[in-house]
Amino acid sequence: MAEPTFRAPKGTRDILPPESGRRRALVDRFADSAALSGFGEVVSPIFEDLGVFKRLGESTDIVTKEMFDFVDKGDPPQHLALRPELTASICRAYAEHRPIPPWKIWYEGPQFRYEQPQAGRYRQFTQVGVEILGADDPQADVDVIALGARFFESLGLRQVTLMVNSLGDESCRPAYMEALTAYLTDRVGDLSAQSQVTLERNPLRVLDSKRDEDQSIIDAAPVMVDFLGGETADHFDAVRSGLDELGIAYEISSRLVRGLDYYTRTTFEFAATALESAQNAVGGGGRYDGLVEDLGGPATPGIGFALGVDRILLACDAEDVFAAPGPSVSVFVVDVTGGSVALDACQRLRAGGIGADRAYGGRSMKAQMKVADRSGAPFAAIVGEDELAAGEVTLRDLRGESGQRRVALDDLVSDVRSLLSN
RNA sequence: GUGGGCGUAGCUCAGUUGGUUAGAGCGCCUGGUUGUGGUCCAGGAGGUCGGGGGUUCGAAUCCCCUCGUUCACCCCA
Numbered sequence: 001m002a003e004p005t006f007r008a009p010k011g012t013r014d015i016l017p018p019e020s021g022r023r024r025a026l027v028d029r030f031a032d033s034a035a036l037s038g039f040g041e042v043v044s045p046i047f048e049d050l051g052v053f054k055r056l057g058e059s060t061d062i063v064t065k066e067m068f069d070f071v072d073k074g075d076p077p078q079h080l081a082l083r084p085e086l087t088a089s090i091c092r093a094y095a096e097h098r099p100i101p102p103w104k105i106w107y108e109g110p111q112f113r114y115e116q117p118q119a120g121r122y123r124q125f126t127q128v129g130v131e132i133l134g135a136d137d138p139q140a141d142v143d144v145i146a147l148g149a150r151f152f153e154s155l156g157l158r159q160v161t162l163m164v165n166s167l168g169d170e171s172c173r174p175a176y177m178e179a180l181t182a183y184l185t186d187r188v189g190d191l192s193a194q195s196q197v198t199l200e201r202n203p204l205r206v207l208d209s210k211r212d213e214d215q216s217i218i219d220a221a222p223v224m225v226d227f228l229g230g231e232t233a234d235h236f237d238a239v240r241s242g243l244d245e246l247g248i249a250y251e252i253s254s255r256l257v258r259g260l261d262y263y264t265r266t267t268f269e270f271a272a273t274a275l276e277s278a279q280n281a282v283g284g285g286g287r288y289d290g291l292v293e294d295l296g297g298p299a300t301p302g303i304g305f306a307l308g309v310d311r312i313l314l315a316c317d318a319e320d321v322f323a324a325p326g327p328s329v330s331v332f333v334v335d336v337t338g339g340s341v342a343l344d345a346c347q348r349l350r351a352g353g354i355g356a357d358r359a360y361g362g363r364s365m366k367a368q369m370k371v372a373d374r375s376g377a378p379f380a381a382i383v384g385e386d387e388l389a390a391g392e393v394t395l396r397d398l399r400g401e402s403g404q405r406r407v408a409l410d411d412l413v414s415d416v417r418s419l420l421s422n
Numbered sequence: 423g424u425g426g427g428c429g430u431a432g433c434u435c436a437g438u439u440g441g442u443u444a445g446a447g448c449g450c451c452u453g454g455u456u457g458u459g460g461u462c463c464a465g466g467a468g469g470u471c472g473g474g475g476g477u478u479c480g481a482a483u484c485c486c487c488u489c490g491u492u493c494a495c496c497c498c499a
């Protein structure tokens with residue numbers, strides 16, 4: 001293949017029709033269901049002060065080695081970063097604007113991480129998500145999780161597994177960390193080299209290892225839920241019973257630790273089991289009760305999730321659901337008299353709310369009919385010399401058996417409208 | 423960041439042990455007389471075989487480097 005002069009940067013891609021229409025439909029559907037649950041949209045900047053993301057934790061790869069950061073032209077220059085995730089931006093916005101809690105918001109947009117691309121993993125990827133700030137109630141957790149679960153169902157996905165865990169809070173996690181660290185340290189010689197390094201940085205993350213040699217050790221490791229204190233245990237119980245009440249299936253996964261350090265108590269993840277690849281997490285989230293305060297705001301509990309649009313679409317492919325939307329125009333105007341009638345007819349149809357398109361460049365009728373067919377439009381409006389002289393068009397049914405007939409150009413909009421309505 | 427697979431027309435791919443002007447299907451364009459698409463038929467456009475270097479009389483075919491892609495680790499959506 002001849003190498004083009006420029007191509008989309010590594011890990012990025014162009015999303016073209018009809019796939020782009022499918023993404024649009026997915027985001028629209030998410031927006032609808034979020035609005036139905038009382039969430040409003042927040043549109044936040046695509047880059048932030050680097051410090052906003054630094055607060056996510058020094059032991060997360062997302063912050064330490066996957067950030068697209070740069071300095072601007074200011075004096076003094078400001079150190080900025082393309083957002084690697086959106087929860088931090090939302091918390092920054094909350095701390096900045098102090099909306100009335102509970103603040104229920106949803107968002108959509110691209111995020112950036114400097115990673116090795118592979119299936120379902122891109123340097124620019126899109127997430128949709130929701131957050132509730134200022135609500136400690138376990139029923140907020142349930143509402144949020146339910147929104148995610150129902151959204152996957154609404155797309156037609158059936159092979160999505162919900163895993164839930166609690167990571168405790170500052171009152172009980174230290175005891176667990178101590179027990180886990182002691183347990184892993186005792187067996188450090190049997191851990192993979194990678195996990196030995198991870199143990200030094202963040203013992204919790206060892207539970208995430210997929211290396212074979214680690215599995216038996218991980219399976220027998222102490223689990224957080226056994227260490228939950230009274231309040232956090234009650235919270236977790238309430239979340240579970242809430243999910244049970246709503247009939248939402250889930251698994252308790254004691255190894256679900258998530259990648260961001262800010263999580264406390266409830267954490268969860270949606271895995272698309274129809275995906276063969278390792279990148280089968282289509283969504284995840286949890287509580288982050290200390291994040292707003294870390295960013296300079298008032299102590300505020302928070303819970304939310306982010307769903308990966310790119311991966312969801314891959315999962316939809318794997319399950320063969322949520323197909324791209326069909327054609328968008330209803331009438332294709334074929335004009336072999338120079339094109340001015342097509343110009344006029346298209347404007348009339350569009351003004352009347354009817355999708356219309358046409359060919360350009362004065363091609364033959366045969367060629368224009370081919371384009372009309374390809375457009376997916378149910379009707380063609382054909383204009384030849386006869387029609388031009390009579391002020392009419394030939395309205396032809398391209399998909400059914402009703403043939404064609406002549407109609408006055410002035411009646412085109414109303415005739416098409418009545419044809420489309422039955 | 424580490425390791426493996428792959429990289430031939432817009433797309434999906436063939437290309438024999440390296441040997442003359444690189445092929446197919448689909449798609450696209452133009453036709454198949456006298457205004458009509460979806461089937462059929464005939465033509466046509468389109469590739470310096472990802473890029474660079476090397477081996478050789480000769481390389482898409484072998485070697486090296488590089489870029490991209492893909493899979494796994496890692497990480498995560």
